[in-house]
Amino acid sequence: MTAIPWLTQLQENGYRLTGARRAVVETVQQATHALTPLQVFDLARKKYPALGLVSVYRTLEKLEELHLIQRVHQPQGCQAFISAGSGHQHLLLCQNCGQVEFFEGDDLEALTSVISQRTGYQIKEHWLQLFGLCRNCQ
């Protein structure tokens, strides 16, 4: 998959296409691990050496706003981002190497209706994240 759809989306939302943005977008889109802003900076600078860290923050902000990336919450920190899956998806993270996989097909209907009844809450959303070891790391 190429970086074009993301760049197009940025453009369609009134943002200009620049070297800094191209480098950040390509970097994040290619990643199979969640990346912190600093990691994005280090990787993207190889493609575009003039890049400033500030532009990484600014671009990540826009990508998140367009739902092209999502923040990854982990016990050791919540500053990393990964390309967002399309549709309703959840994350599976390798506790050893940090690799990220998406999965879907969870059915929490039965659970949420029980909880809803038990607590009186009207349930709107859920966060589900699995942690484990990828094939390589087992």
Added chain:
Amino acid sequence: MTAIPWLTQLQENGYRLTGARRAVVETVQQATHALTPLQVFDLARKKYPALGLVSVYRTLEKLEELHLIQRVHQPQGCQAFISAGSGHQHLLLCQNCGQVEFFEGDDLEALTSVISQRTGYQIKEHWLQLFGLCRNCQ
């Protein structure tokens, strides 16, 4: 429920009982909402005016280490803490007022075994959090 069991646990683990600790423990234990260190500070200072913010951080650290509190991850930030349920429990958060409820009895066995097979991951843990509106906020 009183603050004594937590204070006892601190003492049993070699920590001394001080005014600062009592104030923080009471504050966090009584809360029905997740509290940030600064919120704990403001509340606990009413009980113990000499309290320093540093001691809040230090006490929260120890309570988390003893699994008496847990960090709450939310879209708007991940710095808040809530009294930890006992046993395997999950959180249900009110998106409007921030009230926290615990629930248990989720069974993700079927799901995780499918995902495990599909991805090759050995699944070790899961995070599940529900968001919704409490009775008052509906």
Added chain:
DNA sequence: TTTGATATTGAAAATCAATTTCAATAAGCG
């Protein structure tokens, strides 16, 4: 193409939360 309005840039400064340092104090044991 050229032009011009303005979005975007990176550097530097500022902010903010969290951590470390440190000398004074207080907990808890004998």
Added chain:
DNA sequence: CGCTTATTGAAATTGATTTTCAATATCAAA
């Protein structure tokens, strides 16, 4: 009551993120 030492709050420091700003680059319009 004393003594050891864990704990304290203030202040300094760190580290991440945000803001400010003048220079520059994008891109639509001429």
